[in-house]
Amino acid sequence: MSCGEPHETDCSEVLSEVWLYLDHECDERRKELLQTHLDECHPCLEQYGLEEHLKALLAKKCGGEHAPEDLKRRLRARIHEVTDEAEVVVEVEAEVEVRTAD
Known part of the structure; x- marks a missing residue:
């Protein structure tokens, strides 16, 4: 626009x-x-x-609704899982590449 x-x-x-x-x-x-x-x-x-x-x-x-505690716990665990598996490679040109462990 x-x-x-x-x-x-x-x-x-x-x-x-x-x-x-x-x-x-x-x-x-x-x-x-x-x-x-x-x-x-x-x-x-x-x-x-x-x-x-x-x-x-x-x-x-x-505004008044909150996610169930079990859902929050599972999401946090999954985020930690994914970030622990990820490998960040920084190259000279400052490009960032994220690879997951397979």
């Missing part, structure tokens, strides 16, 4: 990060860039508003 106007931050980039912004998971500099774009770009602000309403609705309808 693009509104056709020039911005420091591209519309598609802003919309791909809107949930990070909503969840307060971006650093202060990125937050300011996204906020500036939203202040300048009506189509992105509208989309942001839809996502904000969706987040509020999800929190209202799903």
Whole structure:
């Protein structure tokens, strides 16, 4: 998506990060860039508003439910299993390759 106007931050980039912004998971500099774009770009602000309403609705309808402790325990165990099996190789060009033990 693009509104056709020039911005420091591209519309598609802003919309791909809107949930990070909503969840307060971006650093202060990125937050300011996204906020500036939203202040300048009506189509992105509208989309942001839809996502904000969706987040509020999800929190209202799903906020009180918690995963069963057994499920959490099994997920943690599986994550540890997979990460213990993985081998991380860092090459000179800083590419990361993850291999699982077969």
